[in-house]
Amino acid sequence: MAIAERRQTTFTPPPLQPPVEAPVIPLLTTLEKRLLNEFQHGLPLSPTPYADMAEKLDSSEQEVIRLLQKLKELGYISRVGPVFKPRQVGYSTLAAMAVPCDQLHTAAEYVTSRSEVNHNYERHHHLNLWFVVTAADQAAVEQVLTEIETHCGFTVLNLPLLKPFHIDLGFPLWN
Amino acid sequence: MSDSSLTSDNRATLDEIDRAIVRATQAGLPLVPEPYQQVADEVGISSQEVQSRMQCMLDQGCIRRIGAVPNHYTLGFRGNGMTVWDVPDEKVREYGKKIGDLDFVSHAYHRPRHLPEWSYNLFAMVHGKDRSEVDHKTAQIAELLGDDCQAHEVLCSSRILKKTGLRIV
Numbered sequence: 001m002a003i004a005e006r007r008q009t010t011f012t013p014p015p016l017q018p019p020v021e022a023p024v025i026p027l028l029t030t031l032e033k034r035l036l037n038e039f040q041h042g043l044p045l046s047p048t049p050y051a052d053m054a055e056k057l058d059s060s061e062q063e064v065i066r067l068l069q070k071l072k073e074l075g076y077i078s079r080v081g082p083v084f085k086p087r088q089v090g091y092s093t094l095a096a097m098a099v100p101c102d103q104l105h106t107a108a109e110y111v112t113s114r115s116e117v118n119h120n121y122e123r124h125h126h127l128n129l130w131f132v133v134t135a136a137d138q139a140a141v142e143q144v145l146t147e148i149e150t151h152c153g154f155t156v157l158n159l160p161l162l163k164p165f166h167i168d169l170g171f172p173l174w175n
Numbered sequence: 176m177s178d179s180s181l182t183s184d185n186r187a188t189l190d191e192i193d194r195a196i197v198r199a200t201q202a203g204l205p206l207v208p209e210p211y212q213q214v215a216d217e218v219g220i221s222s223q224e225v226q227s228r229m230q231c232m233l234d235q236g237c238i239r240r241i242g243a244v245p246n247h248y249t250l251g252f253r254g255n256g257m258t259v260w261d262v263p264d265e266k267v268r269e270y271g272k273k274i275g276d277l278d279f280v281s282h283a284y285h286r287p288r289h290l291p292e293w294s295y296n297l298f299a300m301v302h303g304k305d306r307s308e309v310d311h312k313t314a315q316i317a318e319l320l321g322d323d324c325q326a327h328e329v330l331c332s333s334r335i336l337k338k339t340g341l342r343i344v
Contacts, residue, residue, distance in 0.1 A: 026250060036250070041240030045226040045233075047209055065206050068243065072206070075249045079203025082229065082238040094286065096293075112337040120337035123257065123330040127293075130257070130330070131337075157293055163285040165271035173250060 026076060031059060032067055036077070037173055043080065091141050092134035093160040096127040097152065104128060107152045116144045127157065189237065192220060196228055203244075247302055248335065254303035255332045258313050259295035261288075261325040267297055273319060274299045279312045294326060306331055 028036070034057055044052040050068070051061040071077045099107045104122065111131050112120050119132040133148075135141045142158070149156045189197070195218045204210040211229075215222040232238040247255065262270050267285050274297070275283035282300040299316060303309040313329050320327075 036243055036245055040242045040245065043204075043241040043243075045211070045230050045241070047211065047222060047226075049204075049210065050206070050208065061208060065208070069206050071243070072203075075246055077243045078246050080206065080243050081200050081202075081204040082197075082232075082241045083244060084197065084201065085237055085239050094298075108336050117337060118339045120335075121332040122334040122336060123332050125328065125330045127330075130332075157289055159286040159289070159293070159298075161284050162287060163268065163271065165268075165275035165283040165285070173245060173247075173252070 026074070028076075031057060031063075032071060032076075033173070035064070035067055035071065039080075090134050090136050091138045092132055093141050093145070093158055095131055095133055095145055095148075095159065096157040097129045097148075097154045098127045099129050099152070099154055103152075107154065110151055111148060114144065114148065116141070189232075192218065192224075193228055193232065195219075196225060196232075200229075204241075251304055252302050254301070254305055254309035256301045256303065256306075256309035256313065257330045257332075258299045258301050258316060258327060259330065260297040260299070260316070260320065260327045261294045262297050262320060262323050263325075264296060266323055270320060270323070271297055274316055277312075277316070277319075279303070280316075295328070301329075 035053075038056070039053060043049050046052055048061065050064045053059075054061045054064045057064065068077070068080050072079065097107065097111075108120065108122060108129055111117055111129060114133075116133050116135050117131050118134055119130075121130045122128055123130050133141050133144050135144060145156045145158055196214065199214045199217045205213045207213055209222070211225045212222040215225045218225065229238060229241070233241070247253075260270075260274075271283050271285055274280055277299075279301055280299045281302055282298070284298045285296060286298055288294055288296050301309050301312045301316070303312055309329060309331065313327070317324055317327060
């Protein structure tokens, strides 16, 4: 099959992550939980933000930096910093495809390999592949969707954001 | 912040220095006592200017928040349910705001229907430790919508195939 051959030569896909397993709840100290719960937003725009955090937490700047470093190394936080509103710097859309089980792996690998795709999830639904495409403008995004459609051979459902209702300020992880 | 500042048509304009700040901070602030000073040195401006420009981007909504970005998956929050709802179009705004205000909803969006295969016009991301917690929270949304919910589904993720942060310029 020509398409299958082309797939093999155009990219080397990363291995798929294993399926979701039973959650392993990490053991965190009260201070670590407070860091995670109370500082998902509101990191001070001051010369010494970590010292300011430490003051609120009755801790020290050194300790706050050490714990944030540790949480990052363990993968419990991806970073400390600004979260940008995605559409500010281009155009993006949420797209979905219904892919038969035996072709899901190949289709998913192709979608993931596209640099314009920043999120790609397999979901339990007949529309089982959900991904976000971001590019400079609407036309560029639609071009990528068309290419994915052509390459994979399945209709892509284009579900662009019409209106957001919530600024993501993070949410409480523990009550 | 008013709703109008969040619409797609109302984009903040970023100049070259703002973009340099975005590039220098999108992978995270350095974990050093004076992180903005380090960003400033990289961009070639003063620390004060970095802070004031980031404050401006926050006010404009270009930066949603500054803080620790949790990785829900490794923290044990593996429910990650994308709930989708079919509500009357004239009420989507009202319900979107109500659902967006729930503390377990991280994002709520109005998206187009694609009839006949896709009848849902309101999306809400619900996070929980497992499927039953997501289902319980979804039931709370259903209760809030009452008879105005014509149909809904929960699409839980079975695999995260790709998740990368924003990359610009």
